[in-house]
Amino acid sequence: MIASGSDAGSRQGDAGPRPARLDVGVVSAGRVGSVMGAALAAAGHTVVATSAVSRASRARAEALLPDAEVLPPDEVVRRADLALLAVPDDVLPGLVRGLAAAGCLRPGQILVHTCGSHGVGVLGPAAEHDVLPIALHPAMTITGRAEDVTRLSGACVGVTANSTPTEDAEAAWLVGEALVVEIGAEPVRIPEEMRPLYHAALAHGANHLITLVREAADLLRDAGIEPAERVLAPLLSAALDNALRLGDRALTGPVVRGDAGTVATHLRHLDARAPESAELYRALARRTAERAHGNGLIGDDEFTAVVETFERHTP
Template structure:
């Protein structure tokens, strides 16, 4: 099934009027980027490609400066406050989640933010509340998170085509936000303020944990003597991902979905002997897979009983080992006798 076509704007986004409408006086935004990490530098370059003007950027580390020089050539590297003062239309904050609140408060406290200026951040975990200090001085808040993994190279620009952006915006900025996302080549997914942590947890669980899972599988293949695990995993995992996205739980295959308790027991025995650090994750995912297979009707409850027994016994053994390790790690708090 081919993907549906994505609408693109007929013209670049115009300057932002105080009411949130578009001014016809100019065809491009004056933009500043605070944080030229992997996300900020790429989105800045995408805005330039869409016809907007990035007048300044802020990046402290050597890698950030090099990335800005590559993706935003000729753009002055200034302090965050200077960038904010220069960005009369849009200030893009692409800083780590835990640093965002401090950056916003610092810019507001320094008088660097302007009434009517749109202050947008790229954090998936945060919504509009983190921008409260900017709103207090008259700026307008926007949460604009690209649902994509970034390398911080020009290759990322082609990957932006058609991706989704998790957007949280006040009613007066929804039109602007939609046009801005369209200029970036994406499609908005409107996320409520209270749902931002859940939205971000879903993306992190799917994308970040996928990397861990793939690397775990590759390591275990190497343990089994496979010299190039990526050649084994590439076609298999590519098909599994495609099937999961199109079929949901109907894409489940393998020993858990069939209730093959003996196979799973042998998996656990060999993992415990070869890579015990992989056992807890295998157990958790196998149990969750079994639950989903049962709920989807892929595995009958009575056929699942031997499998669930294997998983339960393995979890009990793991818990016993964990408690024993905790006891070993607890220092001896008994009073020591002093030799006479």
């Protein structure tokens, strides 16, 4: 639970001054909102209300936020000391403007959103009501299931608060970091202007990793190999572990060996049997060659041979 008073600074590793237990309102009970709300409840706060329109969001609210009353968004925020806005990035600006116009915000209220690409600038209309604006984005894939609450523990959460160097701005940073620490995660400060790049990095890594894995599984099934996942699991698990530990030195395969003949064979078969995958293979293989060459893993001759292979084998 968030400590208050003199207890706040007495713990080793404390993120800073912490408010007392909070009444939390969640807008809305989507995948992220329901899981973040449940994590805050597990940390000792009380989720008093949530908004939920679809059947799926109502089911998540019932499962993960059982004590929360389902209310319209403005009523959820009106009841909350901490209002958690967990809506899609493109929806957030309009929601904030609507809440600011509805008169449901009050001075001293903590207003948090969970969008990855936005900082706190998007909360500007609400900040005029003297709320404490914070952006918290969990760097974790969230499906909206109970196990996601556990997964948050040990994950990183991107924290952004006001970039203006004032006492109130620093308080917002510290409150945001304290909330992250309470749910068992690790806070990482993300400057306002770097939020889009931060979010692009996460989306590029996580979302495109899933796409790549499924593409590889489809190709194995096209080759008559079942179960494809059993073949891929040890290989991809080792590759991910090596990439995180060793960086570009973890690269293996025909591109890094400068084996242009094998690359050409791959392209011929992919063009004939899976042209959609061939386009992705070309893009990733070229980027792999550029990274390997830039890091001295392959020489100029090998790099040139691989690149010329892409140019010769263009459908």
